[in-house]
Amino acid sequence: MIPRQCPYLHRIGAPQYRRSIQCNACSGASWHVAGCFPDIGPRLQVRHLVAAITIYRRRNLTLPTDGAALDGKSAGRQCHCSTRREEMTGHAHQTPAQIRASLGHPVIDGDGHWVEYDPVFAEQMRKVGGDRAADGFLAAMNVTKAGLDMSVAERKRRRVAMPGFWTRQTGNTLDRATAMMPRLFYDRMEEFGTDFAVIYPTAGLRLPRIKDDETRRAVIHAYNIVSAGYFEKLSDRMTPAAIIPMHHPEEAIAELEFVTRELGSKAAMFGSAFPRQVESVKPDPEADRFAVWYEVFGIDSPYDYDPVWSRCRDLKIAPTFHSTGSNQALRNSPTNFVYNHIGHFADAGHAACKGIFLGGVTRRFPELRWAFLEGGVGWAAQLFGDLIEHWERRNIRALENMKPEKLDKMKLLSLVEKYGYGDMLAALKARNGTPDPEMHNTGGLEDLDDFSRCKITRKQDWVDLFATPFYFGCEADDRMNSIAFGKVNPFGAKLNAIYSSDVGHFDVIDMRDPLPEAYELVEDGFITQNDFHDFVFGNSVRLWGTQNPNFFDGTRIAKEAKALLGQAAVRTAAE
Template identity: 45%
Template structure:
């Protein structure tokens, strides 16, 4: 046994009186092993020609498909094509034990008690952007192969951990097809959707591409971001409905680098800071204003690795915008309501000579600033009649993955600040396996600093590391934790019946 059980995280866990559920840990793909499995799978499914296409495109290896192509470019080429600096040196190296732990499920299983973690839901690392591969056939087969591979690799450890299935979302149909295979045939119970789909605008070609091969997370100047809800190219309701039927709560872990202001050609740090928050905010805002949580009140959405501070701002913004721009109050902003006579009088009394001379033109201009819009109620899809509806459609429907070193978690639980005294659903997300976790055994210890520093009480900490992760994963599947170490305690949460 490599585990020591003497770590401070383990001692903190022993004193908590409740389990710790990691809503977002990471495995690291072992490329040489995975590549052999993958090519054999593709060959069996699509023949040797398809396997050869994958291999020539770099397969699924992040280094071959993204990092090395960027590194081979000259600085001038990067600037001419404005090729986003991809992540580099992002995996544990000096801590060899932790690095091996992220590769080996048996070793992770043995060490979880050292980390103070009772159960972990695991997400990919080097293949995180697989659902964003642009070519449909390659994308769909790649997701299926990886789901089969990880179902096999992690299948014997279900009492302490579970892998997520990768679900491509370029169309609802491809999403449903892989959902049915991953859940119905492989028995996976957690899913990761591609929350942002980069689509071409009009006939836009491959401008700003990396020699015709854009990084999977990036967007060129001729592309737009489809966020699956508001203004989407497709109606994704059939997919959300199938999630309910198959009892899986969709989570997004889509990176936010390579589009918007995060397109530095030289600095990964510049591109990375706030990137997951930007990605998650775009998806959350789209799902809400697109009315998805109104039409599917039984479904919850996980928005991972972006923290929760952006969600506090979004929630407050949705409330304040509705108060001033709802279907009734918006009429106060109608230019036709300007009192023409009063306006002329005020300009005549207080304006300079130039203003007085143009008084009639000014009055006309004030009343014809813009035509009446086709829709006055931009919250119509949500059917909001009072601000409490926003709280009820937002707070229990969205869950936010927050890392252990994030002090802004406290904001989510601060009823004094959040409108209507809301507590947003922040979830403990270890991010183990990545560069920002220098010591896996120190993750829970770092999260506990929220309590030690007086920013979160113990009840809030319980919600953060246990109640909220349980709520999310059992939203449509009350049996999610059956057969796991936390089965009894999770059942107690469900028995309360509160959202």
């Protein structure tokens, strides 16, 4: 019901009202009405302490009228506003709790973030890992500050990318505190509509790229110890992803064994797409960062990473990648952060996924499940199609049609002569009828089949080697998430999109927004309720639970996860 104390709210509660009331300041007394009446519309300031925000009469939603909500003191916790999404789309959201209550299954956040408080975190690292660990961590964190301290002219001169500025919440203090303190995060999970979350780092995202071997290993080792301590008493609803350094297989295996055996880690974030120096370029401290190539493991690596994947299988760890592609190559603007930021996670995920696939890793390790986070699934759908189309034209049998000796040189000469291109005819005759003899070389390759390690012989191989083992972390408001469940994908395959709130970062204005934003795809008819089940629950269970059937033991969703994994096991046995 609409509180009778507010005549304005009664006025806009007419049946034709289809939008929402939005607050300007959740803890204040000034409320903004975004209605469909031109005489009041978005201009009206309603002076009334009302904590509930959404009126959506088509869903028979009601405003809470309890005294605690109306006194204004707890308004910041109870109202659910969206200054961004509802204005842009016209959607009047149910609250996360209302959506969760309507579902017949739990909700798993496959990629939430916490924001480590660097000054305190570094000193905790110093206690467990010494000065190298703490100072190396702080040096890595200082990269952003150093970039922001430069003038625009200096960044242009040195070609230093514009870092993100103002990337932490200040207008929403509660969410800022929530990102910093896992216990507060834990206490608010029902408010977010989330039953269980895999929590990824923020500061920790850049640590796998630390160049010096000893520093990188010390920093990551200490980081994992400190991070595990923050979450050890919250394991029924949250688990942190440990960081795995990947510059060398030996360091990856050592840290994998440590975090699983000593810290009890169940999820792990592997470094990928990190730069390696080009050996032919003379070392130069100023220019070294440009003379690099990027590691993607499956192909062209100086190291054999199969022992790492084998150890993942033994330790029941699904490799997940949350690597960045910003501040390098085509995302290196010294003036525009948004230019650098858009698409960079997708770019890094695309590179790692493509390398792992073409390297035949999913063929050699069919039991492993892999995830590429925060880049969405649109790039994955395109990559899936691109790989198939290239295979159709570049597999070893198709290449037979492209062999230089297949060309009928006499026919080509006669056609050129017939159509009167005299200069072309002369050039061809000078080359013995061959248009491009310089292109006949194969670059010294012994194996001309770029897909040879995949060993593809039938249509089902594409599903088994790509659609089944790969999972893709998708932010809630990404409309391309629907592609994962659509009919447009090759062979009618569904791609494994997993709900990833990205809470804790600047692109989530309110931590209660992601679940309602994700649910818009159901409301708008782009995906079904069954698709949504897979998006926010089923796919995450299969990602981590297929690899480790005990992953969800002791959590609040253990029963539901076990039941789903049991159904999957029955289907596999039947096949």
